[in-house]
Amino acid sequence: MRSPLARVTLGVAILIDVLRVFLPSLITIFGSAGSTPAELIGVYALVWFLAAFLAVPVARLVRPGIVAVVGAVLLAAGRIALQVTDGGSPQLYIASVALLGGLWWLVGTAMAAPLALLPGVVWGLAVATGLHAALDTVDLMWWDGAGPLVVVVLEAAAFVALLAGRSSTVDSSAATVDSPPATMGSAQTETAESASHASAPAPRALLAIGPAILLWNLYPGSPAHAQAADGWAPAPAALAVVVAGFLATALAARPRWTGHPVVPGVALVASAVGFAFGTATIDGVHGVAPWWTVVAQLVGALALGACLGWAGTLTAAVDRPYRRGLLLATGLLLFMIFAFAYYAAYDLGVPNDYVPVLVALVIAVLAAVGVHRGQAVRPVRPALAALAGAVAAAVVVALVPVWRPAPVAPEPPAEGLRIAAYNIRMGFGVAGTLTLQEQAEVLRELRPHVIALSEVDRAWFLNGGHDDLRLIAESLGLRMIWAPAADEVWGDALLTNLPVISVRNHVLVRGGPTGAQALEVRLRWAGRDITVIATHLQPPSGWEPLDQVEQLADIVRAAPKPVVVLGDLNLEPGEPAWDVLMAAGLVDAFADARPFVTIPSIRDEDAQIDHILTTPGFRYADPANPDVPHSDHRPVAVTLLPTT
Secondary structure, three states, X not given: OOHHHHHHHHHHHHHHHHHHHHHHHHHHHHOHHHOOOXXXXXXXXXXXXXXXXXXXXXXXXXXXXXXXXHHHHHHHHHHHHHHOOOOHHHHHHHHHHHHHHHHHHHHHHHHHOOOOHHHHHHHHHHHHHHHHHHOOOOOHHHOOOHHHHHHHHHHHHHHHHHHOOOOOOOEOOOOOOEOOOOOOOOHHHHHHHHHHHOOOOOHHHHHHHHHHHHHHHHOOOOHHHHHHOOOOOHHHHHHHHHHHHHHHHHHHHOHHHHOOOHHHHHHHHHHHHHHHHOOEEEOOEEEEOOOHHHHHHHHHHHHHHHHHHHHOOEOOOOOOHHHHHHHHHHHHHHHHHHHHXXXXXXXXXXXXXXXXXXXXXXXXXXXXXXXEOOOOOOOOOHHXXXXXXXXHHHHHHHOHHHHXXXXXXXXXXXXXXXXXXXXXXXXXXXXXOEOHHHHHHHHHHHOOOEEEEEEEEOOOHHHOOOOHHHHHHHHHOOEEEEEEEEEOOEEEEEEEOOOEEEEEEEEOOXXXXXXXXXXXXXXXXXXXXXXXXXXXXXXXXXXXXXHHHXXXXXXXXXXXXXXXXXXXXXXXXXXXXXXXXXXXXXXXXXXXXXXXOOOOOOOOOOOOOEEEEEOOOEEEEEEEOOOOOOOOOOOEEEEEEEOO
């Protein structure tokens, strides 16, 4: 791979790493997981993306190449600094500065050496996906120890080294050979730039980079999303996504293999439609991603690579470096706007299905509309390079089970049924660091037969693109039962070592931002059947109206007895909503232990909103709510002992 393509590849991969820290930091640190309005979170993010435009006037004072190098150094240094932070405000602000550095590097590169940008972005996305899958979707940022730090330092150093001596050059040919240095603003510079226009992509093509980065990480390049689909084992699903990502680099280098830009454009939009509407009812559970959505992912990855390849061959009658910079900055702003429209829609209560389709359409139009020249910039043998990358990544991903620790299952008590519930806050602790392993460990120490998990994220790019449920379930060696709520990869789950008799879930009326459901699982324990209902109620403000809790009460009444209801119910004893559940025949398992604090982290008062309720016929032993910082909630547990 030639040097310009290599440095863009590595830079984009590092930028994706930073985004996987910046975005969840917005929610868990700046947003305090829901206590900050979505609009204010959006304003904070907007400031950093608007600051990317400042790279253009700065480039008029110095050189675009200097802007690119300064941005690259900030990106690399920020990525190293993030590795040694321990959450909190430093993590948020370092990630923000590193992000800005990455944006400036991209804008500076667009002005100084744009030829390798579009194919390099595809390679960078493919490499980022391969590394993400090889690390079992838990990026190095969340790994402790000297080893991960050394790897990050070497990665950052390699990136900076690739830029050494090239800060003042522009790409001059399709062979990615840099032209001699020139001073911006001089006649010499204009001549050098004019010489590069014949092979550089049309400036409007650079608008596609921001939307492409977003769409890729939402769906086509997400191993976690593929692993969450029904009918696929985790390893083959991740392998398929990684291989498709590297094969996409060949289409980015030789887009004419697809015949016409409309072909991958239509395929990309069709894939996005599959992402937006690809849900089904499977084995009694509503809203699950069916098996074919993984096929849609693979098609989307190949189509996105081809679309960016076609965009890289667009020609322009008039081209100026500053115009390229402004248009790329605008494309990055589109990233933020579309990301906000997609994820903030849950808080704002508006539809978001149209967003990925619109993003795909923007990319497809930008790739298709215009006059196309020959081939995009490419390695000497793009097909061979893509195949080699795919094989290497597949081998590494296939070795994931080798280094993963063996699961250690809980040891439940000899007597009674041990039940636990935990709102895991998308896998993030109070400090905003990923704490999935710590969450699994505290659950193991509670020794449950059954665990209900709330706020389970299985693939959201907003939270880093990892699968909370699979990682916790595999760590504990327990069977997992998934119940989507907000969408196919956000909801609740139940883990157990008991035989499962039947499963169904109930979609609850909409109240709060991310929707709600009730997962009803019939289990066999000690020779008897027991119904467990795991839920995370999302009430309207002040529990007005009481429709959602009344629906849950009706489900309890209709369910075979005995019944256990558990999870983050977002209500406290004595409230009208609480009385509705008591009237349905439920009993508070923690009545003798109250006050029983479950969410002290973000409230002034000692709130009690996580509960385990049962129908009569049990006595309760060993209630637990350990004060651990691995989520903004505490886990809760109790042992049920039959009275008859």
